[in-house]
Every structure is written in C-alpha cells, then in structure tokens.
Amino acid sequence: MRRRGPVILVALGLLLLLGSYVWYAQRVVDELRSESERTGRMIGRIYGALTDTTDGSETAALFQLSQEVRELGVPVIVTDVEGRPNWFVNIPGIGSGMISPGDPRYPMLVDMVRTLDRQNRPVVEAGIGQIHFGNTPLVRGLKVIPLLQVAMLSLLIVAGIMALGVRARAERERVWAGMAREAAHQLGTPLSSLKGWLELLSEREGDPATESARRHMEGDVERLERVAHRFERIGRPPKLVATDVADVAEAVVDYFRARVPTLANTVVISFERGDGPLVAPVDRVLLEWAVESLIKNAVDALAGRGGSITVRVDRAAGGGARVRVADDGPGIPQALKRKIFAAGFTTKERGWGIGLPLARRIIEESHRGRLVLVASDRGAVFDVIVPG
Numbered sequence: 001m002r003r004r005g006p007v008i009l010v011a012l013g014l015l016l017l018l019g020s021y022v023w024y025a026q027r028v029v030d031e032l033r034s035e036s037e038r039t040g041r042m043i044g045r046i047y048g049a050l051t052d053t054t055d056g057s058e059t060a061a062l063f064q065l066s067q068e069v070r071e072l073g074v075p076v077i078v079t080d081v082e083g084r085p086n087w088f089v090n091i092p093g094i095g096s097g098m099i100s101p102g103d104p105r106y107p108m109l110v111d112m113v114r115t116l117d118r119q120n121r122p123v124v125e126a127g128i129g130q131i132h133f134g135n136t137p138l139v140r141g142l143k144v145i146p147l148l149q150v151a152m153l154s155l156l157i158v159a160g161i162m163a164l165g166v167r168a169r170a171e172r173e174r175v176w177a178g179m180a181r182e183a184a185h186q187l188g189t190p191l192s193s194l195k196g197w198l199e200l201l202s203e204r205e206g207d208p209a210t211e212s213a214r215r216h217m218e219g220d221v222e223r224l225e226r227v228a229h230r231f232e233r234i235g236r237p238p239k240l241v242a243t244d245v246a247d248v249a250e251a252v253v254d255y256f257r258a259r260v261p262t263l264a265n266t267v268v269i270s271f272e273r274g275d276g277p278l279v280a281p282v283d284r285v286l287l288e289w290a291v292e293s294l295i296k297n298a299v300d301a302l303a304g305r306g307g308s309i310t311v312r313v314d315r316a317a318g319g320g321a322r323v324r325v326a327d328d329g330p331g332i333p334q335a336l337k338r339k340i341f342a343a344g345f346t347t348k349e350r351g352w353g354i355g356l357p358l359a360r361r362i363i364e365e366s367h368r369g370r371l372v373l374v375a376s377d378r379g380a381v382f383d384v385i386v387p388g
Helices: 005-051 057-072 106-119 137-202 208-233 245-257 284-301 355-366
Strands: 076-079 085-091 095-098 123-125 129-133 241-244 267-273 279-282 307-315 321-327 370-374 381-386
Touching (some): 076 106, 085 106, 106 129, 208 284, 241 245, 245 267, 245 279, 245 284, 245 321, 279 284, 279 381, 284 355, 284 381, 355 381
Parallel strands (some): 267 307
Antiparallel strands (some): 076 085, 076 129, 085 095, 241 279, 307 321, 370 381
C-alpha cells in the first residue's frame, strides 16, 4: 500500500484536475449563454424604444438598459469631454449612480478610471466623453483559472515523476533485500563446513600453532555468522533493546585491533569510554555494522601510511550516546564532503560505495539518530548519535 500511495494520489489529482476543467468549461458555457440572452434583451429594448413613439419611452428604455448593464457585472465609468466622471456602474465598494466633483467618492472614481484604462482602451463618444470599462467576471476568470489549472498540472507532473522515483527506489530496495537474504542463505553452507574443520582441529590439542590458528578461525567463523545474520536483517524492522553503546563499540574495536597492520605502516586503534550512563535503545547487530563501516573506512584511509584511530563513546546531549570515530589520515577533500554519503560514490579502486550510505541509513532510519561528518583540522571525524 505504501508503494501504491503516491500513484493513487497522482491519479486522484488528475481526476480532480479533469473534473475542475469540465466544471469550469460548463460554467463558461452557461455564462456565455446568459450574456447572449442579456445582449438579446438589450437589442430588443433598443429596437422597441426606436419604434415606440409614446412620451417617456426613451427614458424607460435607457433605465432598462442601465439595469441590463448592472446585471452584466461590467464596471463602467462615463467621463465628460474634460475627463470628469459623471456616471458609474458596478464599481466595487461604490456601486452605481451619478456623481459630481463635490462627492467624497469622486477621488476614488478618478483612481478607478486609471485602473479600468489599464484593463481596456476607453471608448470615445463625440459630444459625450469617454466610456471606461473593465472586464466581466467571466473574462477575469478566464485569465486566472487556466493559470491555476496549469500550475496544478505542473504540480501533478512533478508529483508523478517523484512517485515513479519512489516506486523504482522501493523496487530496487526490495531486490537488494532479497539478494542480501539469499547471500545470508548461501553463507550457511561454508559456515557449517568450517565448523566441522574446527571440530577436527580441536581434537589435535597440544600444538600451540594449531591452537592459535583454531582460535583465529573461531573468531572469523563467529564474524561470518554475524555478517550472515546482518544480511538477514535487511528490509526488516530493527530490534531496539536498551544496550550499553560503549560495549558495542569496544567489541568492534577489539575485533579490528587484532587484524590491523602492526609491523610496517602500523595502525593503532584506541578506545575511550566517557563518564555516565551510555545506554540507549539500539539494534546491536545493526549498530555494530555501522560502527564497523566507519572504522573500516578509517583503516583504509591509513593504508600504506600508518596512523591512529580513536573511538570514543560519550553521553549525547539530551540522552542517548555518541560514538566518535576519528583518524589522523589525509582527511576528506572539501569537494567530496557532500558526496560521501551518496550510494555508489567511492574513491577506492575496488570500492562499492555502500559503506557510509548503509551506515547512515542504519543510524537515521533504524535508530532515528544522526551520522554526521564533523569538521576537523586533521583526518576525518564521524559522529554516530543515537537518542536515548
């Protein structure tokens, strides 16, 4: 339903736009029909006045014509040959009638004359003056409504493009989730085989070299099991449990500490724990994954040159915990700082560009926290902040 939601909204918007277009087109037709009817009555009264020879017929006809003008809704001001208003009809806020220069409404009509002239060129009548007129409600609507409909159509086009993007992204995520779970399933067979070989090695006790190899193999098998478990969690709701975040980060540091270079180009990883409670509701499996991605990036940045990595856990402002991963490597160029969290972006020859985007997604979407690149004078510093 979430995937279909944007498409349904766009479809409803299109139906609303088409409905409004049909309604307004019908309204225009009705207005044109009414105006035609009024025009016909006006012509009939003019013809009747011309053929009527009784006294006062002209005055009655003019009165009836002024009523028809009022019904048309057209604002009209008649000025004399010197440009002074003397008669008006359908003027907003003033109404209709005769006027003289001493009337307090007179300055308003003078201003209104200029407004009407901007809408339409006045009609000049010899011996009478000028007739200044504005637009009918129908004309005003024809100027505004199509613009609103175009704006609405543009919004619907943009919404449609976004909906297609969301749908495509959802499909890609579903495919990736399926691939991740299949990878976890495929890892199960070699893991079972490795466990069998470890059992055979455990029978050859007493050989120090064998014992050391066995311990390391057990650690690697345990890690492979965790990786397989992580892949199984992709696309599923996180399991948030109150956990000591410092313990999680320290376990990741201990794993990397035993596997970084210690002879040539030595990499030193240190762990620091702040004061106070460092407990937050987290998914331990996913949080380990995020912290590992940051430390792995730091190790890669120090490859071939050596250096140090510091992982420190402190209490976050407002509760929760903050994990800071800092290295003294070459840092991140200013031009790349906005790209590092983009999926697929990498500066490594064999990189996939999914480590930082995945870490940010784990922290921000699964934990409602934040993963940010912190400004620093040297190296790269990342903060993982999980709320309490």
